[in-house]
Amino acid sequence: MELWGARLYGDPCRDCGFAWSLTPRGAVELVTALPARYAGLTEGRRGDERLPGLAWNVTAYVSHVTDNLRNWAERLAAARLSDARHVPGYDQDLLARVRRYDEVPLAGALWSLRWAVAAWAESVSAALDTGIVLEHVARGGQSAEDVALNNAHDAAHHAWDIARILAYTDERVIG
Template sequence: MEKWGASLFGDPCGGCGFQWSLSPREAIGVVEGLPARFRGLLAGRTGFERHPDLGWTPAAYVSHVTDNLRNWAERLAGARLSGAVDVPGYDPDLVAQARHYNEIAPGAALWSLEHAVEAWAASVSAALDEGVVLRHATRGVQRAEDVARNNAHDGHHHAWDIERILRDTQPEVPPTRL
């Protein structure tokens, strides 16, 4: 079985400090706060800043979080509505390549995230109420509460990545006219 969650990242997460002990409903709150958090981080920035240690721009991280939320919302809905509990893994780098994450306009990425969060919160809430359990191809059993925490960590961790990018780069300042 693939290590995931706290067993992979540590508790708290060694990078972003995420605490895995939060309740599933608290995890939903973390995800629901992501659009405002990301919008605040990108305020006054281009969204295309780069960090030498990271392959994605801030807007690309927003797009990844969006796609990850959509993916898991769909998987939980599939289990709940159709009984499809067996789910495969996916390669986020291939998705990024196919969608050209580093070229997505930041405003569009933020708009898309808002819609993905709404659908995700509804899907996760319903899955929690119904006790949905997925069988992931490489992670094994993933209960709805595991998905809620994992997705909250993903968003929180990538907000930390964006903070790292923006801390180490300066916004473009227009030249001063004399």
């Protein structure tokens, strides 16, 4: 069984400080605030900024969060609408290469994030109301509560990554 969530990252997350005690509805609120949070983080930026040691640039992280939210919204909706509960894994790095995250314009990535967040919030809220449990190929049972917290952590963690990238690039410009 693949470790995930607090068992993998610690509680709070040893990197970004995400508190896993957040309620699932609180996770929905956190994710709903993402478009404004990411827009504020990236205001005046190009999106191609990088930090050595991280695989992706700023826009790639925004694109990853967008695709991750879309992916889980779709899976929860499928379970709710058709009882399709099996969830295969996906290779985030392969998806990044295929979608060419590093070439997506930041403005387009932020626009796409707004739509993904809206779909995700609707899907997760409905799944929470109906008690959906997915069966993930590597993680086992994933309740709607688990998905809400895992996705909120992913988004918060990557906001932390983006902030680190931008602080690094600012230091290099100043220094």
